[in-house]
Amino acid sequence: xxxxxxxxxxxxxxxxxxxxxxxxxxxxxxxxxxxxxxxxxxxxxxxxxxxxxxxxxxxxxxxxxxxxxxxxxxxxxxxxxxxxxxxxxxxxxxxxxxxxxxxxxxxxxxxxxxxxxxxxxxxxxxxxxxxxxxxxxxxxxxxxxxxxxxxxxxxxxxxxxxxxxxxxxxxxxxxxxxxxxxxxxxxxxxxxxxxxxxxxxxxxxxxxxxxxxx
Numbered sequence: 001x002x003x004x005x006x007x008x009x010x011x012x013x014x015x016x017x018x019x020x021x022x023x024x025x026x027x028x029x030x031x032x033x034x035x036x037x038x039x040x041x042x043x044x045x046x047x048x049x050x051x052x053x054x055x056x057x058x059x060x061x062x063x064x065x066x067x068x069x070x071x072x073x074x075x076x077x078x079x080x081x082x083x084x085x086x087x088x089x090x091x092x093x094x095x096x097x098x099x100x101x102x103x104x105x106x107x108x109x110x111x112x113x114x115x116x117x118x119x120x121x122x123x124x125x126x127x128x129x130x131x132x133x134x135x136x137x138x139x140x141x142x143x144x145x146x147x148x149x150x151x152x153x154x155x156x157x158x159x160x161x162x163x164x165x166x167x168x169x170x171x172x173x174x175x176x177x178x179x180x181x182x183x184x185x186x187x188x189x190x191x192x193x194x195x196x197x198x199x200x201x202x203x204x205x206x207x208x209x210x211x212x213x214x
Contacts, residue, residue: 026085035076036114036121037208039069045089052078065102066109073117107212108147114209115181119153122203123178129155131176133168135191136183137161140211144183165191169198172205183211 031040046068056074059067075081123130134141134156141159150156157177160168165187171177180200182191188208200206 026083028080028082031081031083032076033203035073036117036203038110038210039066039072041068041072041081041083042089042091043068044091046072048075063109063113065106066113069110070113073113077121104143104212107210108143111144111183111209111211112148114207115148115150115154118179118181118207122207126178129153131155131157131178132181133157133160133171133177133179134181134183135160135165135168136185136211140183140185144209144211163187165194169195169200172200173198178205180206182206182208 034040052075053071055078056071058071060070061067063070072081119126119130129150129152132154134144136144136159138161141161145156145159157171168177168180172180180195182188185191192202192206192208195206196202202208
C-alpha cells in the first residue's frame with residue numbers, strides 16, 4: 001500500500017485508500033451506484049477488452065489526471081463490470097505522485113467529470129441547461145465555481161456554504177432547480193437524510209461529488 005517517504009503525513013490518506021478499495025464497492029450495484037461520484041477501480045489492476053476500450057472511445061486526452069475514471073464511466077455504460085473480492089495488487093501511495101502533488105487539481109477534474117456525466121446520463125433530454133443548487137464547504141464551492149467547466153449545459157442557481165441547506169430543497173420543490181449537487185460537507189450525513197426524508201433520490205435529483213475532503 002505504501003513504500004517509503006513521509007508516512008506520517010500520508011497516514012490518513014493511506015487509511016482512506018485502504019478502506020475505499022479494500023473494503024468498499026465490490027458489488028456491481030455499489031460500483032454503479034457510486035460511479036458518478038468517485039473512481040471504484042484501481043487503474044493498474046483493471047483488465048478489459050480492446051473492443052470495449054475502442055467502443056467507449058478510449059482515454060480523453062483533454063483530461064490530465066483522472067482520465068482512467070472518465071473511461072470507466074463510459075465502459076460502465078456498455079455492460080456490467082466485475083470486481084474480484086481479493087487483494088491482488090499493491091498500490092503505491094507516494095507524496096510526489098501526480099495526483100497527490102496536485103490534489104486540488106485532481107478534485108477539480110473529478111468535479112468536472114461528475115457534472116458532465118450527470119448531465120449526459122441523468123438529464124439527456126433537457127434542451128435547456130440543467131439547473132442545480134450546490135451545497136458544500138466554502139473552499140469547495142469556490143473551486144467548483146472557478147474550475148468546473150459547465151459548457152453552457154448546466155446552470156448553477158446558487159451556492160450554499162452555511163447550514164441553511166433546507167433552502168436548496170425549497171428551490172427544488174418550487175421547480176426553480178432541477179437537482180442538488182452536494183460537495184463534501186461536515187454535515188453531509190444530516191443533509192442526505194433530510195433530502196431522503198423529503199422524497200429526493202440519490203443519483204436521480206440529488207448527487208454527491210467529491211471535492212477534496214476524506
